[in-house]
Amino acid sequence: MTSGIERTFRKLKKENRKAFIPYIMAGDPFLERTRDIVLMFEECGADIVELGVPFTDPIADGPTIQRASERALKAGVTLKKVIAFVKELRRSTQIPIVLMTYYNPVFKYGEENFIKDAKDAGVDGVIVPDLPLDEGEYFIKQSRKADLSTIFLLAPTSTGDRIKKVVKASKGFIYYVTITGVTGAALLLDSSTETLLSEIRKYTDKPIAVGFGVSTPEEASAVAKVSDGVIVGSAIVRRFHESPDELRNYLISLREAINGLV
Amino acid sequence: MWYNNRHKKSRHRGRRGGGIIKKLPDRKGYFGSYGGRFVPETLMPALMELEEAFLRSKKDREFQKELNYLQKTYIGRPTPLYFAKRFTEHLGGAKVYLKREDLAHTGAHKINNALAQALLAKKMGKKRVIAETGAGQHGVATATGAALVGLECEIYMGTEDMQRQALNVFRMRLLGAKVTEVPVGSKTLKDAINEALRDWTTNVHTTHYVLGTVFGPHPFPVMVRDFQSIMGKETRKQILDVEGRLPDYLVACVGGGSNAIGLFYEFLNEDIKMVGVEAGGRGIETGEHAARFAGGSIGVFQGCKTYLLQDEDGNVLGTHSVSAGLDYAAIGPEHPYLKDKGRIHYTYATDDEALSAFELLSNTEGIIPALESAHALAEVVKLAPKLSQEKIIIVNLSGRGDKDVQHVARIKGIEL
Numbered sequence: 001m002t003s004g005i006e007r008t009f010r011k012l013k014k015e016n017r018k019a020f021i022p023y024i025m026a027g028d029p030f031l032e033r034t035r036d037i038v039l040m041f042e043e044c045g046a047d048i049v050e051l052g053v054p055f056t057d058p059i060a061d062g063p064t065i066q067r068a069s070e071r072a073l074k075a076g077v078t079l080k081k082v083i084a085f086v087k088e089l090r091r092s093t094q095i096p097i098v099l100m101t102y103y104n105p106v107f108k109y110g111e112e113n114f115i116k117d118a119k120d121a122g123v124d125g126v127i128v129p130d131l132p133l134d135e136g137e138y139f140i141k142q143s144r145k146a147d148l149s150t151i152f153l154l155a156p157t158s159t160g161d162r163i164k165k166v167v168k169a170s171k172g173f174i175y176y177v178t179i180t181g182v183t184g185a186a187l188l189l190d191s192s193t194e195t196l197l198s199e200i201r202k203y204t205d206k207p208i209a210v211g212f213g214v215s216t217p218e219e220a221s222a223v224a225k226v227s228d229g230v231i232v233g234s235a236i237v238r239r240f241h242e243s244p245d246e247l248r249n250y251l252i253s254l255r256e257a258i259n260g261l262v
Numbered sequence: 263m264w265y266n267n268r269h270k271k272s273r274h275r276g277r278r279g280g281g282i283i284k285k286l287p288d289r290k291g292y293f294g295s296y297g298g299r300f301v302p303e304t305l306m307p308a309l310m311e312l313e314e315a316f317l318r319s320k321k322d323r324e325f326q327k328e329l330n331y332l333q334k335t336y337i338g339r340p341t342p343l344y345f346a347k348r349f350t351e352h353l354g355g356a357k358v359y360l361k362r363e364d365l366a367h368t369g370a371h372k373i374n375n376a377l378a379q380a381l382l383a384k385k386m387g388k389k390r391v392i393a394e395t396g397a398g399q400h401g402v403a404t405a406t407g408a409a410l411v412g413l414e415c416e417i418y419m420g421t422e423d424m425q426r427q428a429l430n431v432f433r434m435r436l437l438g439a440k441v442t443e444v445p446v447g448s449k450t451l452k453d454a455i456n457e458a459l460r461d462w463t464t465n466v467h468t469t470h471y472v473l474g475t476v477f478g479p480h481p482f483p484v485m486v487r488d489f490q491s492i493m494g495k496e497t498r499k500q501i502l503d504v505e506g507r508l509p510d511y512l513v514a515c516v517g518g519g520s521n522a523i524g525l526f527y528e529f530l531n532e533d534i535k536m537v538g539v540e541a542g543g544r545g546i547e548t549g550e551h552a553a554r555f556a557g558g559s560i561g562v563f564q565g566c567k568t569y570l571l572q573d574e575d576g577n578v579l580g581t582h583s584v585s586a587g588l589d590y591a592a593i594g595p596e597h598p599y600l601k602d603k604g605r606i607h608y609t610y611a612t613d614d615e616a617l618s619a620f621e622l623l624s625n626t627e628g629i630i631p632a633l634e635s636a637h638a639l640a641e642v643v644k645l646a647p648k649l650s651q652e653k654i655i656i657v658n659l660s661g662r663g664d665k666d667v668q669h670v671a672r673i674k675g676i677e678l
Contacts, residue, residue: 059459130565157467159307
């Protein structure tokens with residue numbers, strides 16, 4: 001089966017374009033506001049939306065998303081509410097949506113129930129940063145059955161054996177983390193990034209999107225040149241929180257940069 | 263027939279100290295259905311590298327020789343097994359022995375693990391170690407190990423714990439460590455672990471994470487158990503020397519659970535009752551506690567599947583204990599395995615019970631226990647009078663209480 005995410009990447013490839021994947025924490029500071037932001041993402045040319053699910057102990061996230069998570073938790077947002085939110089959102093937009101959630105909320109929800117409810121609500125894919133594929137065999141199998149894309153991460157520390165396993169377990173796209181670090185850290189793009197990306201390409205022709213640390217249009221443009229998509233998270237969350245009026249222009253500048261117009 | 267054979271085999275192994283229950287974790291780091299390795303992909307290669315280095319070190323004679331030498335000459339092992347005569351007489355029941363980890367260098371059992379991991383980090387060619395700390399004991403132990411072997415050291419500690427344990431913060435700094443405040447979340451041990459995991463993810467090429475308890479992703483639970491099980495091995499020899507027999511009960515407090523596993527592991531296949539004591543805080547009914555078995559459920563947290571205090575949506579709950587070292591939402595994964603098997607009985611002591619045991623031991627024996635260890639003593643206060651005078655209880659006095667004196671004074675409303 002071809003998922004919405006795969007269709008999106010296929011279309012982009014035909015047009016020789018790269019994906020723009022913005023991130024927002026669901027429910028920061030409350031869910032109605034997140035709805036506006038997702039629609040703004042789409043208006044500004046996003047191809048896929050990554051929606052964060054708040055968790056008390058986000059070990060893969062830097063301070064910006066940690067704080068966003070705390071605000072969303074304060075607003076009472078839970079995994080259950082985020083799924084209901086996506087269902088509601090599907091009345092207004094069909095843009096592919098990827099949830100980024102830590103594993104414990106999924107475990108507590110029940111893997112099978114989560115996969116079913118998320119799929120029914122219109123979620124296209126899931127990233128679970130603290131669920132390595134070794135622990136995710138059942139989750140991957142059930143997600144495949146339900147046609148929910150499982151997106152796994154690769155990092156600069158990944159070597160041949162891990163790369164092989166991760167690309168096999170990934171569906172939709174592969175999430176390459178440019179740095180050893182947490183979300184929102186400073187981007188480090190050098191020749192080693194390109195080397196690793198071509199190493200990954202030896203094992204797969206699945207799309208590779210790059211994230212963690214992409215902040216400026218210049219960086220987005222550089223990342224777009226070597227990958228199939230650019231994920232921008234912390235920088236958007238920070239702008240949204242500190243100067244929301246500038247968000248739209250910022251998103252447009254990222255989109256243009258990824259299109260090669262900068 | 264095959265069953266009988268297996269049964270015999272396990273009993274035979276049991277005598278030698280390696281029966282079925284002791285063979286875990288499995289290759290994936292599981293104790294039954296608990297444990298595993300739930301970390302971001304960036305850390306997976308580091309955990310595999312660590313597992314290899316740890317397994318190599320077990321066969322590395324030079325490493326073992328150096329570790330043995332430092333255990334004797336630097337930590338001061340073996341630590342004494344002390345018959346607490348006046349404490350026993352006061353309780354009027356079973357004989358109470360204390361395994362005196364409070365007399366180990368730096369004042370707690372934490373050094374057994376921290377020093378061994380610092381040596382291992384050096385062996386792995388790492389330049390820097392990091393650690394989390396709650397009560398400050400593991401932070402002090404890691405800073406000490408780092409100073410001894412010559413590694414850069416950074417300790418993460420929650421804001422609230424830094425206030426409760428100001429003395430240990432200063433000790434760590436004296437030892438040359440950088441102490442970094444963690445002002446997010448509940449500002450206690452769990453947040454310090456989050457921050458240490460983030461640091462490790464960032465600096466994984468140069469840094470080793472000295473996790474302080476039998477918790478986290480594989481191989482930490484088995485590795486820390488291995489480094490701490492020296493307590494049980496010594497205890498076996500010591501009690502046989504003085505009593506000519508093994509004890510009837512072993513009692514230890516359980517935060518992450520390393521002092522308990524470290525004492526119990528040696529005896530898992532013996533006919534000895536074992537009691538793990540969690541922090542009951544202000545009482546289970548108040549919700550302000552850290553009793554994972556009394557108030558928690560199975561979850562996945564900070565690298566492993568285990569018992570966890572969480573809400574129905576899988577978010578981790580805040581905890582409370584008078585003792586910073588037990589103030590933690592999860593428990594090492596081998597503990598729920600041993601609980602399910604019926605091998606260890608878990609209970610809890612409240613803040614008040616621990617405080618009163620803290621004073622009782624100080625008064626009757628001239629030994630000020632750590633507030634963590636005072637939880638184990640509180641259980642002994644309940645248990646010993648119910649047993650006859652022929653029975654023997656060994657309790658792990660996992661740390662000394664100097665660090666807690668100020669905190670206890672504050673609770674009692676005394677200005678120092």
